[in-house]
Amino acid sequence: MENKNMTDIIEAYLKKVLKQKEQVEIRRSEIAERFDCVPSQINYVINTRFTIQKGYLVESKRGGGGYIRIIKVQVLDEVDMLNTMIEIIGNNITERDAKSVVQRLYDDKIITKREAKLMIVAMDKSLYTGDRVTDNRVRANLLRSMLANLSYEEPNKRKAD
Template identity: 85%
Template sequence: MDNQNMTDIIEAYLKKVLKQKEQVEIKRSEIAQIFDCVPSQINYVINTRFTIQKGYLVESKRGGGGYIRIIKVQVLDDLDMLNTMIDIIGETITEKDARSVVQKLYDEDIITKREAKLMLVAMDKSLYTGDRRIDDRVRSNLLRTMLANLKYEEPNKRKADN
């Protein structure tokens, strides 16, 4: 089976389990055995598909009784989500992580499709210097400022504009 396809299958399986429970505790080796893949494939899925930017917390304990716990983050309201995302962004953010933040906000109906498109354009690496350290800092400042401004917009007006 092709790696990308296996990654999608493992992600779908874990998300299906997470729909039934708010968190799932797994053993990397057991999941790898179920899907007949190497344990590092499970690490890859968890590290790329279950990030805080996508609404998940991941905890792990190493050793014989070790586990990986994936917790779906529950956000109380739009303001809470915006504040959480601003905190997550921090001082720097890559284009990939910025895209994940915007996608999560769109998926949660906190921003409109139009707002998401505009934010994604502003996050595009083609607009920056090419110096990753500078670009990630500028991208972070820009995205945090956009989200901070959304906090003070009238929520009902934005929803009506959809």
């Protein structure tokens, strides 16, 4: 058996459940008990592996009857997806989140492998100033511009790998 960490195991479990249903409702304490880990590890998995950039919407309700609901986002077409990603990016984006956006677009066959590689290179922190605030703004502007340009093309003219 391959050596996976607890975060990967919990992520795989939740994704398996999401393949069977469009959404899953969990109680953090129940999942923590199931995997014999602390509840904060469940938060970590949800906050890092189930983001909107990766195609998930997370809702939560706190308190005794509280839950965490994870919903796999379904986008109608390529232009809708590109526009949604442009909105999500906003005025700044980290390198990690930018790469997640690009990966999602590639996974959903909205961009080609070549386009994804070029976009990933353009998001790399080594190309920027080192000032996090400025770099996140520049990265967001660049990525939004790329996605806007792709949305102007006819979707069927580009063919994903």
